[in-house]
Amino acid sequence: MTTLALIARNRLALWGGIVLILVILLALVTPWLPLYPPNATDPSIKNAWFGEEGHLLGTDHLGRDILSRLLWGTRVSLAIGFASAVIAAVLGAAIGIVAGYFGGRTDNILMRLIDLIMGFPYILLALAIVAALGPGLMNALIAVAAVNIPFFARNIRGVTVGIAHKEFVDAAKLAGMGHVRIILTEILPNVVPVIVVAASTTVGWMILETAGLSFLGLGSQPPDPDLGSMLGLAKDSLITDPHVSYPPGLMILIIVMSINLLGDGIRDALDPRLRSGALSRPAAATTVDRRGAAPAFRDEGILEMTDLSTEFRLKRRTYKAVGGVTLAVKPGECLGIIGESGSGKSVTALSVMGLVASPPGVITGGAVYVEGEDTVGMPYRQLRALRGDRVAYIFQDPLATLHPLFTVGDQLVEAIRVHHRVSDKEARAKALELLKQVRIPNAESRIDSYPHEMSGGMRQRVGIAMALANDPEVIIADEPTTALDVTVQAQILSLLSDLRRERGLAIVFITHDFGVVAQLCDRVAVMYAGRIVEEGSTSDILRSPAHPYTKRLIACVPELGEGKRALAAIPGLPPAVDRLPDGCHFADRCPKARDVCRQDDVALMGQGGRAVRCLFPEAEVPGAPEAVPGPPVEAEPITADRVEAAQ
Amino acid sequence: MSAALKLENLTKDFPVGKRMFGPPRGVVHAVRPVTLTVETGETLGIVGESGCGKSTLARMLVGLLSPTDGTIEIEGAALDNADPSEFGRKIQYVFQDPISSLNPRKTIRQVMEAPLKHLHSMPKARRRERIAEIFDAVNLREEFLDRYPHEFSGGQAQRIGIARALAAEARILILDEPVSALDVSVQAQVLNLLARLKAELGLTYLFISHDLAVVEAVSDRVAVLYFGAVVEVGRAEDVFRAPRHPYTKLLADSAPVVGRDLKAPEGRETELPDPLNPPTGCAFRARCPRAVDRCAAEDPPLMEMGSGQLAACFNPVPEGEAAK
Ligand SMILES: Nc1ncnc2c1ncn2[C@@H]1O[C@H](COP(=O)(O)OP(=O)(O)OP(=O)(O)O)[C@@H](O)[C@H]1O
Ligand code: SF4
Numbered sequence: 010m011t012t013l014a015l016i017a018r019n020r021l022a023l024w025g026g027i028v029l030i031l032v033i034l035l036a037l038v039t040p041w042l043p044l045y046p047p048n049a050t051d052p053s054i055k056n057a058w059f060g061e062e063g064h065l066l067g068t069d070h071l072g073r074d075i076l077s078r079l080l081w082g083t084r085v086s087l088a089i090g091f092a093s094a095v096i097a098a099v100l101g102a103a104i105g106i107v108a109g110y111f112g113g114r115t116d117n118i119l120m121r122l123i124d125l126i127m128g129f130p131y132i133l134l135a136l137a138i139v140a141a142l143g144p145g146l147m148n149a150l151i152a153v154a155a156v157n158i159p160f161f162a163r164n165i166r167g168v169t170v171g172i173a174h175k176e177f178v179d180a181a182k183l184a185g186m187g188h189v190r191i192i193l194t195e196i197l198p199n200v201v202p203v204i205v206v207a208a209s210t211t212v213g214w215m216i217l218e219t220a221g222l223s224f225l226g227l228g229s230q231p232p233d234p235d236l237g238s239m240l241g242l243a244k245d246s247l248i249t250d251p252h253v254s255y256p257p258g259l260m261i262l263i264i265v266m267s268i269n270l271l272g273d274g275i276r277d278a279l280d281p282r283l284r285s286g287a288l289s290r291p292a293a294a295t296t297v298d299r300r301g302a303a304p305a306f307r308d309e310g311i312l313e314m315t316d317l318s319t320e321f322r323l324k325r326r327t328y329k330a331v332g333g334v335t336l337a338v339k340p341g342e343c344l345g346i347i348g349e350s351g352s353g354k355s356v357t358a359l360s361v362m363g364l365v366a367s368p369p370g371v372i373t374g375g376a377v378y379v380e381g382e383d384t385v386g387m388p389y390r391q392l393r394a395l396r397g398d399r400v401a402y403i404f405q406d407p408l409a410t411l412h413p414l415f416t417v418g419d420q421l422v423e424a425i426r427v428h429h430r431v432s433d434k435e436a437r438a439k440a441l442e443l444l445k446q447v448r449i450p451n452a453e454s455r456i457d458s459y460p461h462e463m464s465g466g467m468r469q470r471v472g473i474a475m476a477l478a479n480d481p482e483v484i485i486a487d488e489p490t491t492a493l494d495v496t497v498q499a500q501i502l503s504l505l506s507d508l509r510r511e512r513g514l515a516i517v518f519i520t521h522d523f524g525v526v527a528q529l530c531d532r533v534a535v536m537y538a539g540r541i542v543e544e545g546s547t548s549d550i551l552r553s554p555a556h557p558y559t560k561r562l563i564a565c566v567p568e569l570g571e572g573k574r575a576l577a578a579i580p581g582l583p584p585a586v587d588r589l590p591d592g593c594h595f596a597d598r599c600p601k602a603r604d605v606c607r608q609d610d611v612a613l614m615g616q617g618g619r620a621v622r623c624l625f626p627e628a629e630v631p632g633a634p635e636a637v638p639g640p641p642v643e644a645e646p647i648t649a650d651r652v653e654a655a656q
Numbered sequence: 657m658s659a660a661l662k663l664e665n666l667t668k669d670f671p672v673g674k675r676m677f678g679p680p681r682g683v684v685h686a687v688r689p690v691t692l693t694v695e696t697g698e699t700l701g702i703v704g705e706s707g708c709g710k711s712t713l714a715r716m717l718v719g720l721l722s723p724t725d726g727t728i729e730i731e732g733a734a735l736d737n738a739d740p741s742e743f744g745r746k747i748q749y750v751f752q753d754p755i756s757s758l759n760p761r762k763t764i765r766q767v768m769e770a771p772l773k774h775l776h777s778m779p780k781a782r783r784r785e786r787i788a789e790i791f792d793a794v795n796l797r798e799e800f801l802d803r804y805p806h807e808f809s810g811g812q813a814q815r816i817g818i819a820r821a822l823a824a825e826a827r828i829l830i831l832d833e834p835v836s837a838l839d840v841s842v843q844a845q846v847l848n849l850l851a852r853l854k855a856e857l858g859l860t861y862l863f864i865s866h867d868l869a870v871v872e873a874v875s876d877r878v879a880v881l882y883f884g885a886v887v888e889v890g891r892a893e894d895v896f897r898a899p900r901h902p903y904t905k906l907l908a909d910s911a912p913v914v915g916r917d918l919k920a921p922e923g924r925e926t927e928l929p930d931p932l933n934p935p936t937g938c939a940f941r942a943r944c945p946r947a948v949d950r951c952a953a954e955d956p957p958l959m960e961m962g963s964g965q966l967a968a969c970f971n972p973v974p975e976g977e978a979a980k
């Protein structure tokens with residue numbers, strides 16, 4: 010959506026914008042309007058009431074026409090306000106960008122200076138500057154601009170620091186660009202939105218400040234009007250003739266209000282989080298829109314999904330992230346879900362406890378039975394009681410689930426007490442016990458550490474301890490070791506494996522690494538474009554993969570101990586899940602694809618937990634079509650046409 | 657064979673807790689003296705765990721960071737002024753995160769033109785031709801040139817990153833985790849592309865990764881980094897199969913491999929040494945099952961272990977004892 014359309018969608022901002030444009034137009038055409046000269050005095054009609062003697066808004070204490078002075082004054086106030094905003098924005102942004110880009114000593118010195126300016130009370134500083142320079146409009150402008158520079162400098166510096174550390178800036182340096190060019194062409198375009206937002210939210214205040222200085226007689230000098238000085242003069246006759254102060258006061262109110270409303274609209278429209286809808290609060294549980302009856306319970310495991318479908322409904326498109334997944338895990342069993350990014354592994358996992366963000370996520374079909382109870386469409390209270398207590402999650406990034414401001418002990422205690430009424434002391438003892446179970450050395454002292462004081466591996470152990478806090482029956486681990494180093498990964502995997510044996514946990518382990526699956530999981534399901542394309546025991550799948558995708562996926566992952574070699578890449582990319590092809594989703598990348606493959610949906614066929622979704626599988630699977638061995642998977646350099654096929 | 661890249665005692669210290677006046681509160685030795693040679697046409701793999709100094713080393717090699725000490729020699733000429741535009745013509749960098757290495761507000765054409773314009777002062781018509789050539793070499797369609805970075809998948813963006821590095825006509829590429837942000841199936845595509853470009857253009861690679869299997873598959877030689885120093889160097893097929901340094905062995909034993917039983921090779925929770933307060937002697941000592949008295953007193957230098965393999969260890973893993 011364009012920025013303008015986004016602003017216009019915000020009603021208040023739209024009105025603010027319209028009013029502001031009207032005021033500006035009025036100010037622009039003032040010289041051509043049939044008005045009295047603004048400074049022409051007429052002692053015979055002092056302080057005339059609205060409409061008296063042909064003066065629409067009356068006259069002031071010298072008999073000058075207020076309407077004329079109001080419009081001319083508005084011109085001046087707007088011009089000064091915008092000019093000081095531009096000056097403050099340009100200078101402030103320049104300081105901020107230079108400080109943020111160069112960092113180090115430059116940054117230190119510039120920011121200390123800015124701090125120094127900010128140390129003074131705002132209006133006092135402006136007064137001091139005008140006092141030093143002498144009263145006058147220009148000097149008021151300088152003062153207002155000067156006191157606003159720090160605001161811009163600080164804001165822009167913060168943003169610049171973030172951008173200056175981006176890799177594209179390094180790349181520009183390596184492309185031979187100098188500092189000035191980098192600042193102008195790499196940094197500036199990325200901070201302009203921030204400058205615009207900062208300016209649009211402050212220009213209203215700057216107009217107010219200029220008016221304030223004029224009100225005190227330090228800005229525009231008599232007889233020239235501006236809104237502040239008009240108010241200042243009106244205050245002398247406030248008791249006897251209050252109406253003289255209404256027009257300038259009202260005009261200031263209108264201008265500042267409209268600018269601020271528009272400014273807020275601009276800010277919201279340019280905020281990337283708002284654009285992506287990330288700031289709208291998600292529902293407590295995923296929306297369910299299930300047509301038809303829930304599939305029956307098959308009693309195949311402690312966690313059982315049948316035909317689970319989840320999609321993301323965005324404005325124009327519907328992404329079928331999960332398109333009918335059927336899976337089951339028994340106590341003490343570890344089921345691996347393997348697939349590439351975007352294949353729907355995480356969405357499947359999150360759908361189990363209704364944790365997919367809604368909007369845009371919607372569960373559109375199927376059932377998820379946890380100990381025989383369907384969680385799809387379950388009342389929120391009931392679902393909440395199951396979360397953490399029966400089914401717990403471990404995520405890739407433990408930092409995202411741990412609160413940075415509480416000790417790990419406090420967070421564990423909290424987790425325990427959500428589901429169990431126990432005393433603080435008991436809960437803490439249990440927390441300590443958990444930390445020991447996940448083999449955290451020195452658990453007694455570590456319990457009072459904050460998450461950031463721990464290494465990645467330790468944090469993931471705490472993440473596991475949190476998951477174990479309420480003795481769940483099922484643990485869903487979504488790439489829990491992807492962010493960890495190999496040595497730490499080995500420790501976490503063996504810990505999970507031990508826990509499963511000791512506690513009879515059912516584990517659903519999501520990963521993209523066959524090595525991990527081979528070591529930890531009893532069974533594997535391979536996902537592609539939102540569906541399971543093959544499942545079976547780990548050894549079956551690794552030894553004789555039946556789906557062409559599985560076979561090629563295994564072949565394209567290098568394995569340690571095979572020496573230098575070319576890899577067998579899979580050409581192309583997975584299909585976008587909002588435009589899934591008819592028939593087999595893998596057909597575009599499959600060397601064996603025939604016309605029939607692209608006609609009807611290919612079903613997952615097989616029996617006894619071994620199944621494949623392919624019409625011409627690579628290996629014999631009971632209950633599936635006969636095997637048709639494909640061409641050998643061999644390493645071949647990618648060629649232009651294959652890459653094109655992907656795009 | 658001539659050396660494409662020669663590092664001698666290359667060192668980087670970072671001051672921490674900087675104060676406006678006076679010395680900093682402490683110093684982190686991110687890269688301890690590293691001496692390495694990369695031959696022309698070779699791929700040298702560099703592995704190590706997070707925080708071991710891989711990226712710091714790489715950034716010094718392209719002039720993005722100035723070394724605290726030591727020398728860098730590129731194709732026979734010393735370069736130590738930390739001026740990226742000086743380095744840029746000889747050595748280029750391919751970044752880990754393909755999307756964030758492209759300015760979101762520039763078209764791909766603008767991105768591709770920068771090195772041609774600023775490093776080689778190429779006239780406009782020639783730039784057009786050259787970009788077309790490079791895009792052809794990396795299997796990208798020319799119509800992509802007028803699009804913006806967010807319109808590309810990770811694999812495509814990484815190919816653009818590689819194209820940009822080629823545009824500088826550098827003969828040495830530093831590949832800093834070039835495929836770790838990519839999906840496995842795309843990862844293989846990019847690795848194969850890199851291998852083909854290397855053969856066609858006679859490039860030299862420094863391939864940095866934390867994935868042992870990937871490094872092994874693409875490298876001629878591998879250097880293992882631990883706590884800012886090279887602890888072992890050798891031929892790719894030997895280093896993980898027959899490691900001599902106990903740390904390399906630990907890495908090799910930890911990698912998940914199909915058909916190997918799951919067990920943590922290292923029982924206790926171990927942490928890297930405190931960089932502000934490094935231990936005396938061998939940095940790996942606290943984790944090392946083979947430590948002897950001498951390890952506490954002296955920092956082991958890289959020593960010849962036979963058949964060209966070097967390891968920094970006083971009590972190396974015996975030759976016959978392969979990784980499990
Ligand atoms: N909040 C969201 N809004 C819109 N689409 C989404 C959202 N979250 C996920 N998707 C889409 O759903 C599909 C499946 O995503 P999912 O995260 O399950 O993949 P994954 O297999 O876990 O991948 P990865 O390995 O990258 O974690 C993708 O096409 C993704 O773009
Ligand atoms: S159904 Fe056809 S296109 Fe799909 S994987 Fe099997 S052989 Fe390939």
Ligand code: SF4
Pocket residue numbers: 901902903938939940941942944945946947948951956968969970971972
């Ligand atoms: S030098 Fe000693 S402590 Fe260091 S790795 Fe070798 S045996 Fe272990």
Ligand SMILES: [Mg+2]
Pocket residue numbers: 354355487
């Ligand atoms: Mg995921």
